Amino acid sequence: MALEDTSLTASSVDIYLARFRKALEYIDTHLDNDLSVDRIGSVAAFSKYHFHRQFSKLLKVSLYRYVQLNRLKRASYQLAFRHKKQIIDIALASGYENHESFSRAFKKSIGQTPSEFRKQPQWGLWHLTYQPLSDIRIKYMKLENQPAQVKLISFKNTKVAVLEHRGDPNLIGNSVCKFIEWRKQNCLPPTVSDTFNILYDNPSETAPDDYRLDICASTERDVVDNPFGVVEKIIPGGRCAVLRHIGSDSNISQSITYLYSIWLPLSGEEPRDFPLYLQRVSFFPDVPEYEAITDIFLPLK
Numbered sequence: 001m002a003l004e005d006t007s008l009t010a011s012s013v014d015i016y017l018a019r020f021r022k023a024l025e026y027i028d029t030h031l032d033n034d035l036s037v038d039r040i041g042s043v044a045a046f047s048k049y050h051f052h053r054q055f056s057k058l059l060k061v062s063l064y065r066y067v068q069l070n071r072l073k074r075a076s077y078q079l080a081f082r083h084k085k086q087i088i089d090i091a092l093a094s095g096y097e098n099h100e101s102f103s104r105a106f107k108k109s110i111g112q113t114p115s116e117f118r119k120q121p122q123w124g125l126w127h128l129t130y131q132p133l134s135d136i137r138i139k140y141m142k143l144e145n146q147p148a149q150v151k152l153i154s155f156k157n158t159k160v161a162v163l164e165h166r167g168d169p170n171l172i173g174n175s176v177c178k179f180i181e182w183r184k185q186n187c188l189p190p191t192v193s194d195t196f197n198i199l200y201d202n203p204s205e206t207a208p209d210d211y212r213l214d215i216c217a218s219t220e221r222d223v224v225d226n227p228f229g230v231v232e233k234i235i236p237g238g239r240c241a242v243l244r245h246i247g248s249d250s251n252i253s254q255s256i257t258y259l260y261s262i263w264l265p266l267s268g269e270e271p272r273d274f275p276l277y278l279q280r281v282s283f284f285p286d287v288p289e290y291e292a293i294t295d296i297f298l299p300l301k
Helices: 010-029 037-043 051-059 063-081 087-093 099-110 114-119 123-140 169-185 249-267
Strands: 150-155 158-166 195-199 212-218 231-235 238-246 276-282 293-299
Touching: 010 037, 010 051, 010 063, 010 123, 037 051, 051 063, 051 123, 063 087, 063 099, 063 114, 063 123, 063 169, 087 099, 087 114, 099 114, 099 123, 123 169, 123 249, 150 249, 158 169, 158 195, 169 212, 212 231, 238 249, 249 293
Parallel strands: none
Antiparallel strands: 150 238, 158 212, 158 231, 195 212, 195 276, 238 293, 276 293
16 A cells, blocks of 8 residues: 655645744733643634644744743733833733732743833843744744735825834833833823834844934924933934834834845835834834834825
């Protein structure tokens, strides 16, 4: 009897990985709900008897640990950037029965209790802890950008209040916390003021001490001297190519690479003498991470 050919085709691998992507997206959007092996496996049409092994072998982390890390990551964002949320509410939404069990798990994860992290986050260990999640998103939740998704628009001159982050990109969270406090004191929440980032440097090609990024909020008011170091700038008007990035910041470099390496050469356009910038349309943790929306602006001549 001839043996059956078990070699994998590219299409069969793509289909297999697409089912895993469906499972990962389901986890992102259901962090408050039941995320058992049975439930997640059924979403992606995997057998409950094999899915946990398939998951851990492919992603190099157990399903339980992956879910726990995603819940704790969302919790850390809520602790650092959403101070109105009570710690007990964050704990319950993260699947813990009480403050104590949540606090133990959180401290075991990044070395700080939730209260300590809320007061003064230690971002270095935080990045080490959650880097595996970023690696999984980059490898298994890849984006598929098409030329039709890039739009040419005319951007108008926009005055912005700016906090200039200078230094290690792993410490941007501290600058974000400071800027959020300035926005609160000046009644400029994201609901009434657009949020932008101006990207002067690529973190993968820039020494940490030399990295530069501006955190911005649009405003019609003059920005007065303040203890936060927030200053006034203008994002200049002009033609721009805009690509909507939907998903985690872990994947945003894929969208930026697409703009520069594929869309720009095919378009016949030339970049203008102003840095790439982003508009944050919807934010994680307010929406699931893979549903966060960021518009990428490439200034054109």
